Amino acid sequence: MKILGILASHQEHGLNAQMLDTVLKNVDSGTETETIYLENYDITPHKYHEKNAVLDELSEKLMESDVWVFAAPTYWRELSGVLKDFFDCMRPKFVYFKENGDTIPGQFKNKHYLSITSCYVSPLENFLTGVTDESFKTIDRVMSAAGVIKTGEIVLPGTFGMKELPDSKVELCKKYAKKISVKKRKDDSTVKRYIQLFFMIAVMALITMGIQLPLSRWIAGNFWLNYASFTVIFFVLLGSILHFVTFVKHRRR
Numbered sequence: 001m002k003i004l005g006i007l008a009s010h011q012e013h014g015l016n017a018q019m020l021d022t023v024l025k026n027v028d029s030g031t032e033t034e035t036i037y038l039e040n041y042d043i044t045p046h047k048y049h050e051k052n053a054v055l056d057e058l059s060e061k062l063m064e065s066d067v068w069v070f071a072a073p074t075y076w077r078e079l080s081g082v083l084k085d086f087f088d089c090m091r092p093k094f095v096y097f098k099e100n101g102d103t104i105p106g107q108f109k110n111k112h113y114l115s116i117t118s119c120y121v122s123p124l125e126n127f128l129t130g131v132t133d134e135s136f137k138t139i140d141r142v143m144s145a146a147g148v149i150k151t152g153e154i155v156l157p158g159t160f161g162m163k164e165l166p167d168s169k170v171e172l173c174k175k176y177a178k179k180i181s182v183k184k185r186k187d188d189s190t191v192k193r194y195i196q197l198f199f200m201i202a203v204m205a206l207i208t209m210g211i212q213l214p215l216s217r218w219i220a221g222n223f224w225l226n227y228a229s230f231t232v233i234f235f236v237l238l239g240s241i242l243h244f245v246t247f248v249k250h251r252r253r
């Protein structure tokens with residue numbers, strides 16, 4: 001079992017480095033760890049028919065690890081440029097291309113990852129406006145294309161003037177260290193997802209029937225009106241909650 005930390009901050013010993021370090025130092029004994037600082041690598045795009053020794057070396061490090069921990073600050077409300085550049089250049093190694101140009105997960109399919117980011121704005125502002133969301137979303141988009149499975153997110157807002165990690169974040173880093181130390185099978189969240197889906201449907205059905213109550217004067221006794229209104233209300237509610245869970249909800253505090 002090996003865990004690879006990928007630090008993508010301008011600062012080699014900044015807060016993201018500290019969070020990454022705390023995670024890696026607290027993994028179970030017997031778990032091998034390594035950190036790479038992306039600024040130390042001359043990352044350039046892959047040119048056809050030419051070997052790219054840097055990308056090959058990084059690709060090997062990714063391949064020999066079971067879990068990747070990305071630590072990248074939020075810059076300009078987005079993912080730090082160096083991690084984005086790394087993702088851009090690694091694209092041919094992350095995905096296979098089909099004849100029609102579509103992509104499918106490549107050689108790293110079913111590995112796992114944890115995302116870490118931080119920002120200056122306060123926890124309240126980040127909670128309300130989601131300054132760090134884009135950083136997480138970009139990592140998720142790339143990892144999803146590569147078939148790499150998410151294990152969680154750590155966010156540290158309010159970093160202006162901060163030199164050391166607050167105790168609560170140290171504890172969170174330790175918690176994730178334990179979580180990622182366990183060797184996972186392909187996607188071990190399937191049962192959890194079915195249970196979540198069951199409760200989502202149960203709650204949505206209840207809300208839908210509640211919304212239908214005031215409409216009962218028009219729809220009661222008419223099977224097709226009842227059915228059509230249920231379907232439309234249920235679809236809107238379920239669509240909204242799925243959108244929220246899939247695209248919007250990220251750790252903000």
Ligand SMILES: Cc1cc2nc3c(=O)[nH]c(=O)nc-3n(C[C@H](O)[C@H](O)[C@H](O)COP(=O)(O)O)c2cc1C
Pocket residue numbers: 009010011013014015016017073074075076077078118119120121131159
């Ligand atoms: C180029 C740049 C852009 C930044 N943009 C934002 C931003 O849009 N919003 C914000 O809250 N913080 C922003 N920050 C602050 C960083 O997110 C913050 O300094 C981060 O916690 C640094 O992490 P580090 O200690 O690991 O380097 C920016 C910092 C830099 C250097």
